[in-house]
Amino acid sequence: MRRAALLVxxxxxxxxxxxxxxxxxxxxxxxxxxxxxxxxxxDNVVSGRTTEPFVRVHSAALAEQARSLEQAAATPRLRxxxxxxxxxxxxxxxxxxxxxxxxRVAARxxxxxxxxxxxxx
Amino acid sequence: xxxxxDLGLGVLDHQLVDSEGRRCGKVDDLxxxxxxxxxxxxxxxxxxxxxxxxxGVLGRLAARLARGRMxxxxxxxxxxxxxxxxxxRKASELRLGRGDDRARRIVEWIPGAR
Amino acid sequence: xxxxxxxxxxxLAAIGGFVDIxxxxxxxxxxxxFGYRLLWVVVIGVVGIIVYSEMCGRxxxxxxxxxxxAVRERLGFSVGLSALIASEIVNFxxxxxxxxxxxxxLQLLSGLPFHLLALVAALxxxxxxxxxxxxxxxxxxxxxxxxxxxxxxAAIKLHPDWSAVADxxxxxxxxxxxxxxxxxxxxxxxxxxxxxxxxFYSSGAVEEGWTPKDLGLNRxxxxxxxxxxxxxxxxxMIMAGALFLPNGIEPELLGTVALGAQVPLGxxxxxxxxxxxxxxxxxxxxxxxxxxAYNLAQFFGWEWGKNRTHAEAPRFTLAWxxxxxxxxxxxxxxxxxxxxxxxxxxxxxxxxxxxxxxxxLVANDRAYMGRYVNGRVANAFGVVxxxxxxxxAVTAIPLMLLTNQGQG
Numbered sequence: 001m002r003r004a005a006l007l008v009x010x011x012x013x014x015x016x017x018x019x020x021x022x023x024x025x026x027x028x029x030x031x032x033x034x035x036x037x038x039x040x041x042x043d044n045v046v047s048g049r050t051t052e053p054f055v056r057v058h059s060a061a062l063a064e065q066a067r068s069l070e071q072a073a074a075t076p077r078l079r080x081x082x083x084x085x086x087x088x089x090x091x092x093x094x095x096x097x098x099x100x101x102x103x104r105v106a107a108r109x110x111x112x113x114x115x116x117x118x119x120x121x
Numbered sequence: 122x123x124x125x126x127d128l129g130l131g132v133l134d135h136q137l138v139d140s141e142g143r144r145c146g147k148v149d150d151l152x153x154x155x156x157x158x159x160x161x162x163x164x165x166x167x168x169x170x171x172x173x174x175x176x177g178v179l180g181r182l183a184a185r186l187a188r189g190r191m192x193x194x195x196x197x198x199x200x201x202x203x204x205x206x207x208x209x210r211k212a213s214e215l216r217l218g219r220g221d222d223r224a225r226r227i228v229e230w231i232p233g234a235r
Numbered sequence: 236x237x238x239x240x241x242x243x244x245x246x247l248a249a250i251g252g253f254v255d256i257x258x259x260x261x262x263x264x265x266x267x268x269f270g271y272r273l274l275w276v277v278v279i280g281v282v283g284i285i286v287y288s289e290m291c292g293r294x295x296x297x298x299x300x301x302x303x304x305a306v307r308e309r310l311g312f313s314v315g316l317s318a319l320i321a322s323e324i325v326n327f328x329x330x331x332x333x334x335x336x337x338x339x340x341l342q343l344l345s346g347l348p349f350h351l352l353a354l355v356a357a358l359x360x361x362x363x364x365x366x367x368x369x370x371x372x373x374x375x376x377x378x379x380x381x382x383x384x385x386x387x388x389a390a391i392k393l394h395p396d397w398s399a400v401a402d403x404x405x406x407x408x409x410x411x412x413x414x415x416x417x418x419x420x421x422x423x424x425x426x427x428x429x430x431x432x433x434x435f436y437s438s439g440a441v442e443e444g445w446t447p448k449d450l451g452l453n454r455x456x457x458x459x460x461x462x463x464x465x466x467x468x469x470x471x472m473i474m475a476g477a478l479f480l481p482n483g484i485e486p487e488l489l490g491t492v493a494l495g496a497q498v499p500l501g502x503x504x505x506x507x508x509x510x511x512x513x514x515x516x517x518x519x520x521x522x523x524x525x526x527x528a529y530n531l532a533q534f535f536g537w538e539w540g541k542n543r544t545h546a547e548a549p550r551f552t553l554a555w556x557x558x559x560x561x562x563x564x565x566x567x568x569x570x571x572x573x574x575x576x577x578x579x580x581x582x583x584x585x586x587x588x589x590x591x592x593x594x595x596l597v598a599n600d601r602a603y604m605g606r607y608v609n610g611r612v613a614n615a616f617g618v619v620x621x622x623x624x625x626x627x628a629v630t631a632i633p634l635m636l637l638t639n640q641g642q643g
Contacts (some may be wrong), residue, residue, distance in 0.1 A: 127602075131349070131602070133308075133311075134307045134308045134311065134312060134315070135304075135308060136304060143538060144536060144537065144538045144539070145487035145536070145538075146535075146536040147307070147535065147536035149312070163618065164514075168536075170642050175301070176311070176313060177311065177312060177314075178313060179313040179314075179316045179317060180312050180313050180316070183312075183316060189252050197282045199256035199416060204298055204299040204300060204603075205299070211573065217493030218538070219546070220550055221537060221538055223551050224544055224553055225549040227549070228545055228546055228549040228551065228552050228553060229546055231365075233365060233366065233414055233545070234544065234545040234546040234552075235545075235546050
């Protein structure tokens with residue numbers, strides 16, 4: 001009896017371990033969140049209101065979130081959107097003090113956010 | 122000692138403190154005598170992992186895992202019973218606090234331990 | 236006059252000391268998900284921790300018992316041991332999350348690799364505890380934790396709708412997903428009522444040799460310290476509600492929390508936020524680590540104390556050393572500290588009744604407390620919160636599973 005309860009608990013914990021959204025609308029929302037935040041970080045590089053280590057580390061972390069969503073994407077459109085977003089964020093991370101690049105990344109992430117918004121409806 | 126003491130709430134599981142104010146274990150169990158005569162009295166305090174065997178299911182399990190020894194402290198060694206049980210002599214004289222003594226030999230290796 | 240200065244210094248140190256990674260994560264996520272609608276929960280949580288902490292302080296001052304002495308005396312060996320095991324597991328998860336959080340904070344500041352910084356974080360914490368007298372540690376982490384006040388400034392500069400903020404202090408019918416709302420209620424209460432802080436406080440009171448004369452100080456400490464921690468938690472939620480919710484940002488990273496201060500305040504806001512996070516989480520790690528060692532020592536009767544030399548309390552010393560090393564081990568596996576925090580907070584509310592109940596019993600026991608037993612007001616609060624804690628403990632894990640940790 002106790003072992004059964006432990007098994008159920010273990011299974012339940014395993015299921016929640018990923019914390020990844022599964023439905024398309026939710027995934028789109030999350031991608032929108034990532035790209036909006038990434039756009040803010042990119043804007044900060046342009047305005048100079050940030051530090052290079054922060055941009056490098058945080059955009060890499062955001063890119064990783066987008067990458068893992070890309071692998072778990074529910075539809076091909078979501079997958080390609082996730083790939084675009086993670087690509088832009090990785091560029092930003094690799095060139096954290098390049099204002100010109102940051103400007104372009106910000107614009108592309110802005111567009112990605114709008115696409116995500118449409119997909120979420 | 123002539124004040125009334127509730128053994129269950131006032132003694133068992135309480136902290137033991139020696140004559141120098143050093144904490145040296147808990148009252149893990151009590152040894153009673155004279156129960157058959159109808160005049161029960163505390164003969165001794167039992168301290169140590171094997172004393173947990175009489176303290177419930179988890180107690181038995183813990184006693185087996187801890188593989189500890191048990192020290193018997195005759196009741197006469199207790200000087201006073203308050204929040205803690207104060208003992209008349211030092212912990213080393215009563216063979217208590219040996220776990221800390223053993224651990225001290227490890228900790229003293231690290232500079233700045235004193 | 237000198238007393239007033241001491242109290243003021245204590246208050247300053249307290250602000251930094253009462254926000255940890257659980258508060259950072261849950262208050263910001265709640266604000267991003269529900270705006271200002273969960274502010275009332277923070278108030279309930281803060282009152283709860285004040286009630287719990289005041290009782291523990293009173294038990295320490297009058298009966299001379301820290302929490303786990305009372306747990307073992309009141310629940311007996313077997314039940315007490317299960318309370319100890321549950322508390323140690325939760326403590327350890329929290330500690331690992333905090334060490335990981337500190338490493339991330341350092342990484343966001345320096346850009347150095349995570350694993351190196353995890354090692355640096357653990358070594359720094361261990362060294363600080365080993366070398367510095369505890370008063371210095373409390374002052375250092377407390378004052379530097381004051382940097383967190385940047386979040387209060389940020390919240391104001393973001394120009395939230397103050398009438399909506401005011402409405403948030405009144406419980407309202409949950410908009411949208413009710414289960415996710417309930418999950419955040421549980422999480423916020425858990426983040427506010429962190430047990431390790433109480434164990435730490437109670438042990439400190441016993442060590443300082445508090446007597447009934449210190450009861451006023453006890454109440455002031457509890458009220459002001461946790462009150463200020465609550466103020467910071469409210470600031471975090473308001474900031475998140477003003478910045479993240481309108482932009483559809485779902486915070487899952489510590490860097491996002493720092494961004495909340497950067498957007499209104501620029502680079503200086505970012506740096507203060509990161510510094511504040513590092514010291515708050517680092518200070519919390521030290522408190523958690525000691526808590527874990529205190530609980531073991533107090534349950535088994537070992538010598539203990541942060542003001543003793545390390546050789547005077549060897550098993551206690553080994554306990555906290557081993558805890559830091561193990562926490563470092565967990566952090567090195569790369570497990571996400573934010574996710575670990577979410578689990579730690581939820582599990583901590585599940586275990587909370589086990590240590591709350593014995594204290595409530597002891598606080599009501601004339602044999603322990605004499606005339607300082609819980610009065611009617613203290614008992615009213617004490618019993619109400621026991622019921623709150625029981626309900627929260629029972630619903631926490633089902634809600635976590637049903638809502639996929641608040642993601643719906």
